[in-house]
Each structure stands twice: as structure tokens, then as C-alpha cells.
Amino acid sequence: MDLLWQGITEAIRLLLSGDPEIFSIVLLSLRVSLTATVTSLILGVPAGMALALSQFRGRRFLISLVNVGMGIPPVVVGLMVAILLWRSGPLGFLGIMYTPLAIIIAQTLIAFPIVTGLTLAAVQQLNPKVRLQIMALGASRWQMLWILVREARLSILAAAMAGFGGVISEVGASMMVGGNLLGQTRVLTTATVLETSKGNFDVALALSTILFALAYMITLALTVVQQREKTL
Amino acid sequence: MSLTAIRIESVEVRYGPKTILRIPRLSIAEGEILAVIGPNGAGKSTLLQILGLLQRPSKGRVFFDGQEITGSSDLVALRRRLALVFQEPLLFHGTVFDNVALGLRLRGTRRNEIKQRVELWLAKLNISHLEGRSIAKLSFGEAQRVNLARSLVLNPEVLLLDEPFASLDPPTQASMVEELQNLLAETKTTSVFVTQNRAEALMLGHRLAVIIDGQIAQLDTPQNVFSHPANEDVAGFLGVETIVEGRVLSSGDGLSRVAMGQHEILLTGTYPPEQEMLFCLRPEDITLLLPDSRADLRLDANVIPGTIKKVTPLETQLKVVADCSFPVTVLASKQAFIDLSLAKGKHVLLTFKPSAVHVIPKRLPVTEKP
Structure with a gap:
């Protein structure tokens, strides 16, 4: 119990003291995970819509891949990205292994199936007659997609929250492709692992408290938007 | 055209x-x-x-x-x-x-x-x-x-x-x-x-x-x-x-007098005079009587004369089509049919209550009529 209390006071002290090292870790975590979430939305929402609305050969197979992807362990994604970006790997020439960009790529791959899968479910849940009604109102293809996204927006916001929650909290991929380099690729989760392994439970607790608070605040903000939309 | x-x-x-x-x-x-x-x-x-x-x-x-x-x-x-x-x-x-x-x-x-x-x-x-x-x-x-x-x-x-x-x-x-x-x-x-x-x-x-x-x-x-x-x-x-076009003649006291084909009938409800409407009669709401049985009728009942044109047996009843200057379909029990010794070509009276007539305020086609 002492340990927990110590951790929380240490977290407050670290935050209040404006420790530049902690701040750079927090900022990097936010930057990386928000970028990955936004990228996965940009890619995943259209992918989910396409899977929901079109009929083509192999569609079921792709959907099963998405569903598997929603539960794929981050370390596995980390390993795959690491193999690709490794100096002698197929994308090694890019020289982005152990950079924030590598973490963003890995986290995007983690969030993408989550966003795609939830968008797919959201659009499939809409009454099929809604599509007919939109067409009957004279919508072009793009206008129809836009209206459908608007209709599914609450679920898409939930997809954004789930995607962000998934990547801000993952540690395996960030560790493998980022390398946990101080000042360069150290994020909240990898720093927590490191501090715990060094026996600095107070610092580790402080970091996880910050992580929890961040995840909570961002999710809360999205929830507020979602619920306000719902009652509008 | x-x-x-x-x-x-x-x-x-x-x-x-x-x-x-x-x-x-x-x-x-x-x-x-x-x-x-x-x-x-x-x-x-x-x-x-x-x-x-x-x-x-x-x-x-x-x-x-x-x-x-x-x-x-x-x-x-x-x-x-x-x-x-x-x-x-x-x-x-x-x-x-x-x-x-x-x-x-x-x-x-x-x-x-x-x-x-x-x-x-x-x-x-x-x-x-x-x-x-x-x-x-x-x-x-x-x-x-x-x-x-x-x-x-x-x-x-x-x-x-x-x-x-x-x-x-x-x-x-x-x-x-x-x-x-x-x-x-x-x-x-x-x-x-x-x-x-x-x-x-x-x-x-x-x-x-x-x-x-x-x-x-x-x-x-x-x-x-x-x-x-x-x-x-x-x-x-x-x-x-049976659906017949007709015209309201007069209205009052919750009843209207309307012209339906060559006949005048009473129906429940008030409608503006001269309005053209459709009047519907369900076959089960009409009773067939012999022409000499007028005495049995309620005062306010509608009675129109007709001639039996066609009789089709159904499961338990008979479907009778009578010509009253417009065709009217009536359902009659087989027993009643025998009792009244009805047959094709026979003159009958058709009776129905004013409340049995459903009125549809029809807007007749604006385009040409056939």
C-alpha cells in the first residue's frame, strides 16, 4: 500500500517538478500514439466501409483476417515490423528502425484492424434500406459514403477510442522497433518496463499513473463528444 | 393523350x-x-x-x-x-x-x-x-x-x-x-x-x-x-x-341521402351535397328478401330491387351477384337460398342498414375517363 502511495506522490512530484525527461517521454507517447490512431482511422474507416458495402471474391477471407488482426498481440506486430525494417530487411534501406516513425508504423498496424473491424460492424448494423434511401435521395457514390460515415459516427468514435487505447498501452512493439532509447524512442510503456526492471517501483508507478491519466482524459474527451452527439 | x-x-x-x-x-x-x-x-x-x-x-x-x-x-x-x-x-x-x-x-x-x-x-x-x-x-x-x-x-x-x-x-x-x-x-x-x-x-x-x-x-x-x-x-x-360511384343529395341529423345508380339510399354520416363519392358495401352486410316481404323491414333500412344474375357456391355459403342497375355481390347461407327458393333470374330485394355503407371520398381521375 505504501508503495502505491509513494508512486502516486512521486508521480505528482515528477509532474509538478516539470522534469524534462518525463515530459519528453509523455509528449513522445502522445505524438506517436495519436499519429498512429489518426493514420489507422484514415486507412481503416474506408477499408471497413469497403468491406461492409462491396461484394467481391475473397471478401470473407479479408474479413476473417481483420477479425484475427483485432486481437493480434502487439509483440507479433512488433516482430513483423522489426523484420521488415531491420538493416538487412526488405525495407532496411529506409533506415527508420529505432525511430519514432518505426513505432508509429507498428502502432498503426495494431490499430488498423481494430478500426476496420469496428467500422465494418457499424456500417453492417445500419438498416440496409438506409443505403437505398440515400440512393433514392439522389446521392452520388461519394455522397452516399459520406452520409453513411456520418450515420455510423458514434461507432467510429468508439473505434477511435479502442484504437487509441490499444496503441497507447502496448509495450511489445514499441520496445522491439523503437528500442527504448532515452530522448529518442522511449515512451511511457517502455519506460515503465525499464524502471520496474531496475526496481524503481516509485518511478514506474509514477509513469503508469501518468499513462492511465492520459488514456483516461483522451477517452473521456471522445466519450463526451460521442454522448453529446447521441442525445443531440 | x-x-x-x-x-x-x-x-x-x-x-x-x-x-x-x-x-x-x-x-x-x-x-x-x-x-x-x-x-x-x-x-x-x-x-x-x-x-x-x-x-x-x-x-x-x-x-x-x-x-x-x-x-x-x-x-x-x-x-x-x-x-x-x-x-x-x-x-x-x-x-x-x-x-x-x-x-x-x-x-x-x-x-x-x-x-x-x-x-x-x-x-x-x-x-x-x-x-x-x-x-x-x-x-x-x-x-x-x-x-x-x-x-x-x-x-x-x-x-x-x-x-x-x-x-x-x-x-x-x-x-x-x-x-x-x-x-x-x-x-x-x-x-x-x-x-x-x-x-x-x-x-x-x-x-x-x-x-x-x-x-x-x-x-x-x-x-x-x-x-x-x-x-x-x-x-x-x-x-x-360492391363499389358504386354516387352523389350526395342531402345531409342532416347524422344521415345523408345519396343517389347510387338509379336508387336513392340513406347512409350514416354527413357529407356536403353534390359531392361525388364511392360507396362500398360488403357482401355479408346485405340481406336478400323476396319482393313480398317488405313488411318485415325496419323503417330506416335501405331496400333496392334487383335480379339474380349469378350464383357461385362457396364452402359454406353462396355468392350471389344481383343486378340492381349496378352489380351487387351478396353472401347468402345455403339454407336461406333454399328457403326463399331463389334461383338465377329471380327478382329479389336487397336490404342493408345505413351504417353498412362505407364512404370513400374519392378524387376522381383528373386524366381522361375511359
């Missing part, structure tokens, strides 16, 4: 091995209201989607405004000349205004014009007070009014309605049918109105198509369809009803 708005030829719709719609030919004239009635799953909604250019038939040709619809037709542009109203309101996120404005926005109409037209149609459907309200806070009846406004605001050349009032409670249903009847009479919009409700079909339709098992079983004026069903399937679905 009226022009054809939509025509379909040799249309078939198949889902797998099953043919769910087969229509050799159907054309809808400009300004005409075609009512379509039929049991669930008969293919009514599929027909409407074909006419609305939302679905291509498996086989056959569809013409809109004289142009054949082909794979290279600009369907979006053509659909923008039509509008379709579904049974469920299917409104979108936002306010009532946003919803009614949606179709115009999709067409890139100028903001001022959108505002003007939306406000006009909100007023016509008596929902101006709901303009800024979120669709989440509408009753079902209000939502269906918004749905109608959303389509009518587009001034469509053809309006397709798929059981728009089926989910409403009966009083709301009745008033909305009447409002729609007035609006369509005002705009003279070509319409196809799918319904399961006989009164709606009678009130709105210039012609009535009965669809059974994916085929048009009968296509005629509603009066003819209801009083002369083409076959047993149609009769079984609609019930047999």
Missing part, C-alpha cells in the same frame, strides 16, 4: 433459381397515381425499386421518360428526378430541416432556395414548428411527415411510396392519406403507391394493380378491381366488395 412517365417491358427479377417478379408490361402515365396492392412478399417492393432505378431487373427493359435505362445510363442524374418514400422514416442524424434539405443539398441547390423550399413543404405537411428539432425527438407520425416532406420537396417527376402509412395508428393513417391525396391532387405528381390497405388504394389510386406471386393479377380502376376481381386469388386477397 397522356404521356408515359415510366414503362417496363418483359421484366423479370430472379434471386437464384426463384423468380420473384415477372411483369410483361406496365406503364404509368404522367400525372397518374397507380396503387399497388398485394400480400406480403408478393414482389411489390421489388417492383418499386425497379421503377425507382435502385435495382436492375434480371431481365427486361425499363424506360423512364421515353429513355431506355442501360448500363451506361447516368443513374444518379435519373434518380434525382424521382423520389422514394419507405415505410420506415429512415431519417438521418440532424434536425428536421437538415433532413428535408438533404436531397436538395445533394443536388447542389443554392442555400436560399433550399431554405425557401424546405419551409414551404414543412408548412404543407403541418410540421413547420418542428423545423429545428432533432430527429431523435420526433414521434413516429412526425417522423413520417418529415419523410414525406423530404421527398416532396424535391418536386420529383415520379413519386414512389412503399406503404408509407402502414406503421401509423389508424387515425393518423386516415388523416395522412387524406393530406397526401390533397397534395398529390395539387402537384399532379405521377405516383406509384404500394399499400396493403384497401381504403388507401381506393382513395388514392386512379388505377389499381394487384400483385400476387410476383405477377400482376389484375390492373384496372380500383372500383372494378374490388367489385369484379379477376380471379379467386384476387378475390381471396381483397374480399369481394
